[in-house]
Ligand SMILES: NC(=O)c1ccc[n+]([C@@H]2O[C@H](COP(=O)([O-])OP(=O)(O)OC[C@H]3O[C@@H](n4cnc5c(N)ncnc54)[C@H](O)[C@@H]3O)[C@@H](O)[C@H]2O)c1
């Protein structure tokens with residue numbers, strides 16, 4: 065138990081051994097106690113600016129590389145200058161990279177760590193809700209290739225995660241909603257108990273209330289139970305793609321103007337609507353879930369989307385070739401499965417109807 069943060073630590077079994085999520089209430093002091101000579105910090109420049117007073121001169125004896133967390137940074141072009149800097153400044157195989165930021169800082173750091181000198185250790189300090197509730201565990205290390213998202217990468221978990229819940233105080237409503245959207249996807253996959261908890265707590269969670277702490281833990285537990293069984297995403301973990309293929313296409317289409325977890329919330333509703341259209345899901349279940357998801361995307365302007373271009377984006381997602389796409393559909397709460405579906409008129413009509421609902425909601 066970490067007495068200061070009031071939360072017991074959380075461990076995850078991976079192919080590289082067990083790693084821990086430590087809940088801390090002062091990331092600066094915790095990092096200082098863990099940093100070793102030669103470690104290099106990769107810090108989200110926005111986070112550094114917001115937490116300037118707390119950080120002060122604490123990291124002055126370490127090399128700090130500041131990152132502008134844009135999706136474009138997750139690319140060969142984006143990581144090359146960082147690798148150059150590391151090599152030129154004498155970064156060694158036994159030194160570590162320490163990421164401080166959200167999902168983009170994480171993916172960039174994890175990707176570089178996995179290829180640098182055939183693998184160096186890395187430590188992660190997740191600073192937004194999405195990275196705290198989801199991406200900090202699970203080992204995935206992806207960068208984009210051209211317009212194709214998350215095409216290059218592997219599985220390479222951090223050695224340690226230092227999670228400071230107080231970072232959440234500086235998040236705006238969209239960032240919180242993005243995290244709640246990602247957690248919603250875990251809760252829906254997990255089943256009725258988790259979804260009922262979400263239904264009861266979603267309003268408070270979207271305001272950044274106390275319930276978020278409990279939700280983050282629940283979300284990490286659901287994910288851990290799966291990744292400990294299927295870390296390399298060979299089978300059961302595929303269901304975590306629920307809402308993601310449809311969501312990635314929205315992110316790609318809007319050039320990431322809609323944050324990941326919010327796009328996934330739209331994506332889950334699309335998956336449910338397609339499931340209803342195919343006679344797989346009861347329309348009442350879809351409506352019940354919609355009433356929660358629509359709170360997550362409240363206030364977001366859904367763009368006018370050209371259906372053909374959207375389907376093109378959908379095809380660009382991994383594993384989609386030809387006239388059909390592979391997506392996760394649902395028979396109900398806690399009952400998701402991977403399916404290949406035809407891009408036919410029923411599918412296009414369903415999309416069109418949902419998009420007009422989003423523009424009006
Ligand atoms: N590797 C994985 O398992 C995994 C899982 C989910 C998503 N991802 C990837 O993560 C990316 C999206 O992540 P993201 O939404 O965290 O992006 P991000 O890293 O750009 O963070 C979003 C915004 O939040 C800001 N931010 C971070 N911490 C903050 C704080 N404490 N206060 C105020 N602002 C803060 C950042 O500066 C940024 O502007 C995508 O590229 C996605 O593919 C990876």
Ligand SMILES: [Zn+2]
Nearest residue numbers: 246308324328
């Ligand atoms: Zn996600």
